[in-house]
Every structure is written in C-alpha cells, then in structure tokens.
Amino acid sequence: MKTRITEMFGIEHPIIQGGMHYVGFAEMAAAVSNAGGLGIITGLTQGTPENLAKEIERCKGMTDKPFGVNLTFLPSVNTPDYPGFVKAIIDSGVKAVETAGNNPAKWLPALKEADIKVIHKCTSVRHSVKAESIGCDAVSVDGFECGGHPGEDDVPNFILLPAAAEKLKIPFVASGGMADGRSLVAALALGAEGMNMGTRFIATKEAPVHQNVKDALVKASELDTRLIMRPLRNTERVLTNAAVERLIAKEKEMGDKLSFGDIAAEVAGVYPKILRDGDMDAGGWSCGMVAGLIHDVPTVKELIDRIMAEADEIITQRLQRFRAA
C-alpha cells in the first residue's frame, strides 16, 4: 500500500510501532521493520545516550530496513540528557524520530539539518496544528482510547481523526485503538495515511517482554484499562491490577491534595518489574482499550501480513458490496 507515510519513511506498509517504555528495544523495532512497517526504539528506556547508540547499532545488525527512535518529553523526576540523546540519534544515521510529550521545537533544527523525518505524537488537533507550524514532517494523532498518555481532552478517534484531517496539510497516522485491518481501513477513511500501534505489538512473539504480559493482554477485555494520575494532569491509561486499584483509591481519598509522592510506589520504576520480570501487580503500566481486540500472540510478520490482507479484503470486497449497483 502506498501513502504519504510509506513514501516519507521508505516503508512497505503504513504501519508504525509507537515508542514504548521497556518494550521498544532492538528486537521489537527490527521485527516491525523487517515485516515492512516502521519499528521504533524507545530512546529513554536505554538510560543513556551511549546505551541508545549501542541499541541502534544492535538494531542495525538485525534489519537493513528503516527504523526510528522515540524521544519522549514528559514530566520526570530527573531530566534526561536530551542533548546527548539527540546527538546519539544524529550520529547513528537513523532517519526517523518519533517525538512525544512536550513541544519538540527546540530539537527540530538539529534533526532537520541531519535530514531526519520527525513525526510528533499529539492528543489534540491544536497540538497537531502546532506541530505542523513548527516544521514537523508528520503527526501521530493519538485518541483517548490509546495506551499511555491520552492527554486531558478525552476526544476519541472517531472525532479526533476527521477533526485533525480538516486542519492538517502534513500527513498523519491514526494512533490509539488500532489492532487490525479494520482499524487501518477506518483510519484511512477518516483521513489518516496509516496507523500507529502500541499495545497490539506487545502481544507478539518477538516483543521482548515477559510472557505474563502477553497472556494478560490476551485475557483482558476493553473494560480492563483505567486512567491514573488525572489529578496531576499527567493522565495515563493503564491495565488494571491490584496496585492500580490501590492508587485509584488514594486518588479518590486525597482529591486535590494528591502529589506525586503519594503514588510513587505504584508508578515509579515499575516498568522493568512488570514488562521484564512479569510481576503483573507491581504497578501501573500503559495499556490501551484495544486489549479487548487482542486474542492471540502471532509473530510480527504474521500480524502485519494479516492486517494488510484484511485491509485489502475490506477495501476490495466488503466496501464494494455497499456501493449502489
């Protein structure tokens, strides 16, 4: 399939794997890129610019297809070495960067100078328009359904995507709730030029996470996510578990008086415990409502091939049947 996104990133299928903390290692990114999508290494998960440079080299050893790096600018306890991460990306020769969180304007001149395509992830039309105005090449429009940080506006993709399409000139991918060929065709119908998936890619054979995580996704329904940290205006959609329910009880009890310190035990440093070690009650970890559409753990190639075949079937068969004779 050819879209402005496949052309921009030099990929076969308009499918991007969003950066994911403690999932976006070389194994994940290479599997997606080898299957014709755009795999993304998560920059901050690597800890230091030196380790990111090593992870990029490791990924180059696993694929000769294009892949990218995610740089997330979110509130964090210790500010990461962003200049170092940006330099590591530029020096590595990677040509795609997914930015997320705060406005990436400060880093764009250096990235553009290095001929890197920047796709910024946004949860609102106004941020998407801003991303276009500061020179981003594309945006990933992330609806309220998404795993991770959906922002504070709570606009789901059936509204957000066409609203973004009405305002944007640069191409965008639909993000949040994307799982299969139906999602891809719907995303294209609503004005996107492809889709970005997070949660769905975790339930694949190659995803470098504990089997308990994959099992939990297959078992979960669309009712099993919760929004946490809303009182701190840092809302995160997570899979529910004992720690999340405890955290939500604290949020209810403390109301406006809640501070990060009150919930640190349930959110700080929990990703390796859950995703690497499989301790599923260790804390809150990002997960989308799309968990309700995940019923198996295929290889990444099986997943992407299935998505493309299903999209083709919908476009050429199912939708054609609705046309007036």
Ligand SMILES: Cc1cc2nc3c(=O)[nH]c(=O)nc-3n(C[C@H](O)[C@H](O)[C@H](O)COP(=O)(O)O)c2cc1C
């Ligand atoms: C476990 C997990 C970790 C994530 N970590 C990050 C991150 O570090 N940076 C980021 O920009 N997005 C992160 N995301 C968001 C994804 O890149 C993507 O935007 C989101 O998962 C899309 O929604 P979906 O899960 O419904 O596909 C994460 C998502 C998940 C599920």
